[in-house]
Amino acid sequence: MIDLHTHSYFSDGTLSPSNLVKQAENLSMKAFAITDHDTTDGLDEGLRTAKGKNVIFIPGIELSVTHKPGELHILGLGLKNWEDNPVLKEINKNRKIRNLQIIDLMNKKGLGITYKDLRKQTKGTIGRPHFAAWMVSEGYVKNINEAFTQFLSWGKPFYIPRETISLQTAIEFIHSTGAYAIVAHPLNIPVNFSALLEKLDYWLSIGIDGIEVIHSGTKRNMTKRLLKFAEEKDCIITGGSDFHGKNKPAIKLGKTKNFGPILDRFLPEELIIQNNTPSKNVL
Ligand code: AMP
Ligand code: ZN
Ligand code: FE
Ligand code: FE
Numbered sequence: 001m002i003d004l005h006t007h008s009y010f011s012d013g014t015l016s017p018s019n020l021v022k023q024a025e026n027l028s029m030k031a032f033a034i035t036d037h038d039t040t041d042g043l044d045e046g047l048r049t050a051k052g053k054n055v056i057f058i059p060g061i062e063l064s065v066t067h068k069p070g071e072l073h074i075l076g077l078g079l080k081n082w083e084d085n086p087v088l089k090e091i092n093k094n095r096k097i098r099n100l101q102i103i104d105l106m107n108k109k110g111l112g113i114t115y116k117d118l119r120k121q122t123k124g125t126i127g128r129p130h131f132a133a134w135m136v137s138e139g140y141v142k143n144i145n146e147a148f149t150q151f152l153s154w155g156k157p158f159y160i161p162r163e164t165i166s167l168q169t170a171i172e173f174i175h176s177t178g179a180y181a182i183v184a185h186p187l188n189i190p191v192n193f194s195a196l197l198e199k200l201d202y203w204l205s206i207g208i209d210g211i212e213v214i215h216s217g218t219k220r221n222m223t224k225r226l227l228k229f230a231e232e233k234d235c236i237i238t239g240g241s242d243f244h245g246k247n248k249p250a251i252k253l254g255k256t257k258n259f260g261p262i263l264d265r266f267l268p269e270e271l272i273i274q275n276n277t278p279s280k281n282v283l
Pocket of ligand 1: 037064126127128129144145148149162
């Protein structure tokens with residue numbers, strides 16, 4: 001079993017990086033990646049905890065990039081260096097501007113939210129999922145999904161867009177860290193399948209290295225069709241659950257939508273080779 005897409009409490013997951021590594025080890029996973037939204041802050045802890053354990057730790061990240069329609073997320077897998085980076089600083093500056101605007105909007109409607117209410121939920125990136133969790137905890141909505149569908153999604157009262165980076169910037173940033181750029185959960189993009197393949201084809205031509213074919217949100221028949229396309233393109237193929245701990249309780253670590261294991265064959269060879277020659281020294 002492997003899992004190349006997980007979130008820790010450095011973004012909108014609920015577990016620490018150490019806890020995630022321990023769970024991966026308990027499940028006898030061959031390899032496992034932490035891919036927090038727009039931050040590398042959990043990677044040192046993950047790498048340190050995985051040292052000497054029987055699981056390959058793959059440092060990762062998930063970036064949101066400008067795209068219409070829907071959201072386009074790009075995974076960076078196999079980061080070799082993750083020192084302070086201007087691209088991540090810029091993303092998080094824009095996030096903060098947007099988050100403060102949402103707080104203003106909510107307070108104008110009398111909700112009484114503070115930045116601290118959000119800050120205490122995460123050690124790293126703050127995003128809409130934290131607003132959603134706060135609305136649940138205050139009893140404004142029943143669950144996170146309701147918070148999104150009624151208030152936080154595009155066109156809803158508390159939706160404010162944030163400035164995102166371009167796909168090209170994301171690819172360049174990921175490559176600059178020594179990682180591979182992978183299109184995350186492509187089937188979440190709300191276009192028909194043939195339009196999606198055209199998009200993927202184009203993205204592969206401008207520097208995308210691979211496609212996350214296995215994902216807990218993807219049905220088996222669509223996974224098969226996407227796998228066939230990715231094999232024909234001879235690109236990197238990865239698999240991950242998109243585990244978020246208690247924030248998305250229906251998703252299980254290392255598991256597909258039907259709770260089958262994500263198989264070792266979806267661990268690309270490139271990432272194993274790279275892992276054997278880490279360039280970053282961690283105590
Ligand atoms: P942000 O990047 O702060 O704008 O927040 C976007 C994140 O919100 C995405 O990465 C998703 O994880 C999450 N999200 C978006 N729509 C929903 C939804 N309907 N239910 C739960 N989470 C969602
Ligand atoms: Zn997330
Ligand atoms: Fe995503
Ligand atoms: Fe994710």
